[in-house]
Amino acid sequence: MRSFERLRVMFGAAPQRPQVIAPEVQQVHKLKRMTKADFEALKQHARDHELVNHKWRNRRWVVLIAVNLLFTLSFWLDIQILEGSLTASRFVGFHLIDLNSALQVMLAHKHIIVNLFIGTATVFVLWVVLGGRSFCSWVCPYHLVAEWFEWLHLRLAAKKLVSDHEFHRGTRTVFWVVFSLLAVVTGYTVFETISPTGILSRALIYGPSLALGWVLLLLVFEVVYSRRAWCRYVCPIGLTYGMVGAVSPVRVQYRLEHCFHEGDCRKVCLVPHVLDVVIKGRAADLKTPIGPDCTRCGLCVDVCPSGALVFDVKGLNRLL
Structure with missing residues (x-):
């Protein structure tokens, strides 16, 4: 219960x-x-x-930076250890596909794609064991950047230059449903286009793009208006992985x-x-x-x- x-x-x-x-x-x-x-x-x-102390925070930062750098080095040095990006990748031959991305793609195509389903199996088991939302704080590059900008928000808030505006937490569930429906209706993975997680991951690996402007706007919004708004009230990735890792040991x-x-x-x-x-x-x-x-x-x-x-x-x- x-x-x-x-x-x-x-x-x-x-x-x-x-x-x-x-x-x-x-x-x-x-x-x-x-x-x-x-x-x-x-x-x-x-x-x-x-x-x-900051023991766990420091460990987490090291793991997060190391994972994302491994993507970058694998591409630039062509060492083929961790190929692709956080959306879909291959680790020494094992296919890894982000669970939320796989869900969006299958909803857009309106059928279960066998290869996609196989690629999610390893990721599913990994986050069932480690705890679904561990992905957010131990792997997601936007989480780390937002955490650094959160420090700026707190400093400004302490000086009463900005204040935190909270939204209802159920907003994230609404966005999860909206993005899923958009995938079904449009046949296009709308969320993947605006996801700062995917944008930053691809920028680190393949180089910056204009999409980083969107990420910057999100960070500015979080600094001046609503603390960690994307992760708390919008991002469906956390909700998807939270459901997956609900029984994690x-x-x-x-x-x-x-x-x-x-x-x-x-x-x-x-x-x-x-x-x-x-x-x-x-x-x-x-x-x-x-x-x-x-x-x-x-x-x-x-x-x-x-x-x-x-x-x-x-x-x-x-x-x-």
Whole structure:
């Protein structure tokens, strides 16, 4: 039932308070009392003992840059290791096709293309294991660029030069349906034409094009008007991979007993609704896996001063 609730939230529904809370969890909630001074002391302790760091963010940046550079080097040096782009590629002979792109193509052609279906199998299994939205934060080049521009947005917002305008999260689900219908009606993969993920991937490999102007406009919009708007409210790729990775054994796990509810994790999260469970009184269990809309970026794990958020592999009983 809770898995269904997490999927519902991914499609845009507001997180709900749990109806049933385990007795031991109620006891933990009752015992927790912390003042603002306690919060500050906890954060200072974390800084002094280097508990707050950028370990997972740095690892993620290295992986993301390495994957995209491998595409570029394979093309320019003709070494044929990772050929193509993120939309469709071949890794040492294995065909890899982006799941959302494959869906768009099959909708446009109005039938299942066998070769395309085969090419998605490896990718499907990979992201079922690693967690679908891991693609967003560990592979997508637009995610990295938008993350850097987000820093500029936050600096300007702190000086009250800009403000963040939020949209309903269900907007992304609407766009997913709209792009799918456009593919069926027009026979053309409309989304692939405007996808900053595909545009940046092709630009890195084959050279820049005028389409980069569209990417720049998106980034400017996110800086001056709506923080991370494309990833949060428009891009259907995240929704497609979120559905695929809903049962992934690799996830971020929340441990209530370690949490002091200081809220830094929600401030850095791209999709803060997935961390609704960290709000005091919202946890129904002592240990809770974060929902399928989580990108597994690790920012919350890095910033948590008490170790309440950790990477976990289901069934292995060990933390990463």
